[in-house]
Amino acid sequence: xxxxxxxxxxxTATLFMTKAEFKQLNIIDSFRLKLHLLTxxxxxxxxxxxxxxNHKINCISIVDNEQIAHHLxxxxxxxxxxxxxxxxxx
Amino acid sequence: xxxxxxxxxxxxxxxxxxxxxxNYAKSRLSSFExxxxxxxxxxxxxxxxxxxxxxxxxxxxxxxxxxxxxxxxYYRKSSTKNEINESKFELPFENxxxxxxxxxxxxAPADWTFTADGNLHQAExxxxxxxxxxxxxxxxxxIFIMKMMEDVDTDEICKDMNxxxxxxxxxxxxxxxxxxxxxxxxxIDENN
Numbered sequence: 001x002x003x004x005x006x007x008x009x010x011x012t013a014t015l016f017m018t019k020a021e022f023k024q025l026n027i028i029d030s031f032r033l034k035l036h037l038l039t040x041x042x043x044x045x046x047x048x049x050x051x052x053x054n055h056k057i058n059c060i061s062i063v064d065n066e067q068i069a070h071h072l073x074x075x076x077x078x079x080x081x082x083x084x085x086x087x088x089x090x
Numbered sequence: 091x092x093x094x095x096x097x098x099x100x101x102x103x104x105x106x107x108x109x110x111x112x113n114y115a116k117s118r119l120s121s122f123e124x125x126x127x128x129x130x131x132x133x134x135x136x137x138x139x140x141x142x143x144x145x146x147x148x149x150x151x152x153x154x155x156x157x158x159x160x161x162x163x164y165y166r167k168s169s170t171k172n173e174i175n176e177s178k179f180e181l182p183f184e185n186x187x188x189x190x191x192x193x194x195x196x197x198a199p200a201d202w203t204f205t206a207d208g209n210l211h212q213a214e215x216x217x218x219x220x221x222x223x224x225x226x227x228x229x230x231x232x233i234f235i236m237k238m239m240e241d242v243d244t245d246e247i248c249k250d251m252n253x254x255x256x257x258x259x260x261x262x263x264x265x266x267x268x269x270x271x272x273x274x275x276x277x278i279d280e281n282n
Contacts, residue, residue: 009191011183018263022237022244045199049270052202056215057239060117069213069220070116071109072126080130081104087137088100 008036013043017050100137107150111157117216118161118235120224128164132157162240165232166250179227179268197271202278215277222272226265233258234265 008016013036016029025033037044072080111132115125135156136143143152182197184190193199223231233251236242237258248255 009183010193011181011191014267015259015263018266019259042193042198045201046270049199049202049274050266053266053269053273054238056212056219059212060114060216060219060239068109068113069216070113070122070125072112072129076112076126077104077108080108080133083130084100084104084133084137087134 006032006035007039008032010036010040010043010046013037013040014046017043017047021050021054100133100140103133103136103149103153107153111153113216114154115157115161117220118223118239119164120220124164128157128160131160135160158240162236162242165236168228168232179264181264182267182271199270200274200278202274218273218277219269221276222269225272226268230261230265230268233261234269237262 013033016025016033019025020030020033024030037047108129111129112125115128116122119125119128132153136153139156143149147155182194184192184194223234226234229251233247233253236247236250237244244255244258247253248258251258253261
């Protein structure tokens with residue numbers, strides 16, 4: 001009975017991991033999460049993967065030109081360029 | 091309209107930042123057209139506000155902050171008009187029995203160890219990520235992008251999206267679970 005109170009299941013543990021990225025968990029929940037991670041290999045993988053996804057998401061924002069996945073087409077560039085010219089000349 | 095700072099020339103914005111801004115917008119918006127519109131609108135807003143630009147941040151930072159604001163506004167507006175379809179996602183956890191709440195074995199996280207080999211290309215990842223984001227329910231996608239990609243304050247998102255903070259964590263959690271699974275299927279498995 002006590003064990004089921006202390007031990008989190010994976011669903012709650014992964015929810016706590018998501019929450020912990022933005023706000024500090026209270027001491028009890030933080031302890032329960034640590035304990036769960038010690039015993040659950042899947043959740044340890046989930047944690048690593050979440051960190052990896054976060055890192056990759058951050059990289060999307062700061063990519064250099066060689067790493068860019070999408071480029072404006074020439075037609076789009078001409079359209080925008082014309083728009084800028086028109087607005088500068090106003 | 092004459093530039094205040096002689097180093098700043100709006101005519102160069104497109105060649106200097108156009109692709110990066112379009113890429114940034116496309117990574118957060120499913121449609122090419124919407125991403126293009128956002129870049130276009132950003133340049134128009136920047137030209138209008140150019141006289142007030144004091145040069146406290148770099149020209150690039152300033153342009154991206156305008157773009158970022160436009161994307162957040164887009165999600166604020168779109169999330170109110172799109173239908174919510176959140177119930178179809180089945181969680182990857184057992185829902186009954188002794189193992190209730192524990193990972194269903196064939197949906198549990200696999201090893202992504204090859205990622206350490208440096209085989210992963212940012213552009214390739216971005217395309218998979220965009221696909222995986224596009225299949226999220228609209229409300230989840232809006233919340234995920236605002237919080238995870240644009241770092242909008244939790245209270246602000248809750249106010250805009252009309253949800254409690256505990257509901258927000260649940261949505262972020264579910265969006266993360268779905269994204270993780272989708273990335274594993276479409277990127278990790280493809281590369282292994």
